[in-house]
Amino acid sequence: MSITSSGQAYHNNLVGPVMRAGDLATAIIEAAKLDNPGKEVFVDDKRAYIRIHTEHEMVLYRETIEEELGRPFKMNDLEVDLSSFAGQIESGDNSVRFYFSKKV
Amino acid sequence: MALLNRMDWYDLARTTNWSPKYVTEDELFPPLMSGAFGLPQNAWEKYDEPYKQTYPEYVKVQRDKDAGAYSVKAALERSRIFENADPGWKSVMKAHYGAIARGEYAAASAEARMMRFSKAPGMRNMSTLGCLDEVRHGQMQLYFPHEHVSKDRQMDWAFKAYDTNEWGMIAARHFFDDIMMTRDAISVSIMLTFSFETGFTNMQFLGLAADAAEAGDHTFANLISSIQTDESRHAQIGGPALKVLIENGQKAEAQKRVDIAVWGAWKLFSVLTGPIMDYYTPLEHRKQSFKEFMEEWIVAQFERALTDMGLDLPWYWDIFLKDIAETHHGMHMGSYFWRPTVWWNPAAGVTPDERAWLEEKYPGWNDTWGQCWDVIIDNVVDGNMAMAYPETLPYVCNMCQLPILGTPGKKWNVKDYPLEYNGRLYHFGSEVDRWCFEQEPERYAGHLSIVDRFLAGMIQPMDLGGALAYMNLAPGECGDDAHNYAWAEVYRALRATKKAS
Secondary structure (H helix, E strand, O other): OOHHHHHHOOOOOEEEEEEEOOHHHHHHHHHHHHHOOOOOOEEEEOOOEEEEEEEOEEEEEHHHHHHHHOOOOOHHHHHHOEEEEEOEEEEOOOEEEEEOOOOO | OOOOOHHHHHHHHOOOOOOOOOOOHHHHOOHHHHOOOOOOHHHHOOOOOOOOOOHHHHHHHHHHHHHHHHHHHHHHHHHOHHHHOOHHHHHHHHHHHHHHHHHHHHHHHHHHHHHHHOOOHHHHHHHHHHHHHHHHHHHHHHHHHHOOOOOOHHHHHHHHHHHOOOHHHHHHHHHHHHHHHOOOHHHHHHHHHHHHHHHHHHHHHHHHHHHHHHOOOHHHHHHHHHHHHHHHHHHHHHHHHHHHHHHOOOHHHHHHHHHHHHHHHHHHHHHHHHHHHHHHOOHHHOOOOHHHHHHHHHHHHHHHHHHHOOOOOOOOHHHHHHHOOOHHHHHHHHHHHOHHHOOOOOOOOOOHHHHHHHHHHOOOOOOOHHHHHHHHHHHHHOOOHHHHOOOOOOOEOOOOOOEOOOOOOOOOOOOOEEEEEOOEEEEEOOHHHHHHHHOOHHHHOOOOOHHHHHHOOOOOOOOHHHHHHHOOOOOOOOOOOOOOOOOHHHHHHHHHHHHHO
8 A cells, every 4th residue: 555545545524423332333323324314324343343424424313312222312321432433523412413614 | 300401501510710809810820831822711711612521421421431341351350361362462461551551640630730720611621521531541451450460470561661761661751741741731632632632542442442352352442442432522622722722823833732742642653553453463353454543543534633623734744644654664673673671572473474464464565674574583493592682772763762763675764863952962763753852942852862871871781681670671571572482483394395395
C-alpha cells in the first residue's frame, strides 16, 4: 500500500457509533436502519467492536432503541457500550446525532 | 414525583461562573493554570459540551460498566488464559500495563486541573467525571494484572514502570508530562483529551481489543474496550474548547498544540503499539496490520473529525502518511535488539510465514527490514548469540526520546536533524521532532536523553550492567526473546534442507 491509499482513507463522510459487541449494539444496528430511512447502514464487525455508520449524518431515537431492546432505555445508557464514534456528536434526552458539518 | 428531563435543567445547573468581588479574575483563574488565551470568563461560557452527562447518570452508567468488566474477569479467572497464552501475547499485556496503568493516575491529575482552573463551566463539569474515569482506569489496570504478578515478575512492571528510568518510560513520561502534566487547563483539553484521546487511545484500547478477542483473551478485550467507553465521553472535552479558540481568533495556537500532541503520540505508539500488533500478536490472531488500524482510527476517523472542527491537517501530513508504514518496523528491531532493556520479552515475529504477512501488508519489507533480520537470524541459527545483542548505544532523539532511525536497504535514509540552542547541540530524528522542540525550546531544553545521561557519566559503570541498574531492571525482569529462540528452528531446518540438496 502506498501513501496515496493511506491518504485516501481520510476522504470519507462516514459517521456513527463504534459499539462494544452485545445486545445493545444489535439494537443500535436495527435502530440506525429504522431512524435513518433511505440511508445505507454500513456495519463492520471487528468482534471486539462494531462500526455502525451512515453517510454524513445519523440520528438514533431512544424510543426506537427501547423497542428493539424490548426494555426501558435511557439515552445516556448508550455510553455503557459506546467505545468510540466517527464524526461529531450531539446528545439529547431522547436522541443522539452523529454528523459532519462539512463534506469532503 | 416526576423527575425533570436532564435537558430541562442541565444548562442552569452548570452555570457556575460568578463575578469575583474579593479577588481579581486573574487571581481566581491564574492564566498560567487556566490558559485563558486572553479570553475573559464570559467568552468561555459559550463552551457547550456536545456529549453531556450528569453526576447521577454517571454513577449509574459507571456501575453498569464495572459490573460488566469485573464479572467477565471473575468468570474467566479459572480458565488459565495467561498460563496458556502464547508468550508473544503475554508480552503484549506486559508492555500495555507497564506503559499505561500509572499514566492513568497522571491523567486524573490533568483532568483535575481542568476541573479547577478552566474558565468554562461545562468543561469543569465534564472533567470532574473525566477525573473519576482516569482513577477507574488506573485502579483496573493495576488490579487486573495483579493476579499474574506471582507467576511472572515482569507483570510487576504494571506498577513499577512509571517510576523508573527505563528508556521507554523516559520517552512515555517525556510525552505525557509535556501534554498533560505541564500545561494549562485549555491546553490539556486540546492536547490530552482532543488530540490524544479522541485519536490515539482508540488504537491501543479498541484496535488492540480486536486482536485480544481474536487471541481469546476476552478479559483483556473487555477491560480495555470498557475503558474506552469512558474515553469516548471525556475525550469530547477538547472539541468545544477548540471551537471557542477558533471563534476568538486563536486558531493558530490551537493548531500548534494539536500538531505537537499528535506527533508525540504517533512516535510513542510507533514503539509501543506498532511492534505488539505486527510482531508480538500471534499471526493467526492479527485482525489487521498496525498500518491498517492507523488508517482506520487516525486517518479516516480522527483526522477527518479534526478538519470538521475547523482545524487543518497537520503541516507534516505527508511525512506522517509515509511514516505509518515504516517507523514502527525500526522501533521493533531496536527494542528487540536491545531486549535486555525492556520489561517484557519481545517476540521476534520473523518466521517465514510472518515475513510473508509483513511483505503482503508492507510491500518491500523483505528488501529493507528483512535484510537486517537476515543477519540477526543467521547469528541466532549459528549460535553466535554475542552478535545478536547490542554493544553500542542507539542515537536517541531529544524530542521523542526514541532511537533515531531510517529504513534500511537501497533507500537507506537515516538522518540527524540537529539544532544548536543556548550552546548545546540537540539531535532529532525528524524534521517534525525538531519543529516541536523549536515551538518552545525552553520547555524541553533542560531534559537529558538516556544517551545524554550516559555520556554525562550519570550511568555507572558505563556498560550494559550499569545501564540495567540505572533502569531498575533486576535479573528476572530484563527482557529476552519471547519464545526463547524456538522460531529459529525453522531456519535451521531450511538451512539443513538446502545443504542436503
